[in-house]
Amino acid sequence: xxxxxxxxxxxxxxxxxxxxxxxxxxxxxxxxxxxxxxxxxxxxxxxxxxxxxxxxxxxxxxxxxxxxxxxxxxxxxxxxxxxxxxxxxxxxxxxxxxxxxxxxxxxxxxxxxxxxxxxxxxxxxxxxxxxxxxxxxxxxxxxxxxxxxxxxxxxxxxxx
Numbered sequence: 644x645x646x647x648x649x650x651x652x653x654x655x656x657x658x659x660x661x662x663x664x665x666x667x668x669x670x671x672x673x674x675x676x677x678x679x680x681x682x683x684x685x686x687x688x689x690x691x692x693x694x695x696x697x698x699x700x701x702x703x704x705x706x707x708x709x710x711x712x713x714x715x716x717x718x719x720x721x722x723x724x725x726x727x728x729x730x731x732x733x734x735x736x737x738x739x740x741x742x743x744x745x746x747x748x749x750x751x752x753x754x755x756x757x758x759x760x761x762x763x764x765x766x767x768x769x770x771x772x773x774x775x776x777x778x779x780x781x782x783x784x785x786x787x788x789x790x791x792x793x794x795x796x797x798x799x800x801x802x803x
Contacts, residue, residue: 684788727790729781733760735795738770762789 766786
């Protein structure tokens with residue numbers, strides 16, 4: 644009877660150590676994936692490539708869905724929308740303007756260069772004047788990947 648008891652204890656100890664190893668490997672995988680995602684989100688080139696690959700995949704999925712379900716109403720196609728989930732709609736008036744520190748020959752010293760708005764992750768959303776001129780209104784946080792919609796009106800100057 645003692646042999647069976649000691650054998651059972653030995654099996655139980657070995658099984659629990661194997662379980663801990665599996666949990667640690669799973670945790671290491673999660674940490675590696677989180678670090679990989681962080682490196683992609685913080686590097687503008689990697690982030691741009693990732694977004695392009697995501698939108699390419701999403702648009703091809705949407706095309707397949709449209710071809711297969713031409714008779715369905717448009718509400719079903721919202722699932723395949725390739726736009727990011729918008730956390731909030733924020734007016735450009737709430738953004739903090741950032742001015743050029745160095746005077747450039749074609750720009751005035753007090754001309755706004757870009758705007759920022761704080762994110763809940765302690766980083767910030769940034770939108771440049773060039774993006775505004777290109778009618779970009781959806782921007783992502785550089786820290787966490789959250790997306791917001793920037794509301795603004797384009798005012799054209801009539802210089803004559």
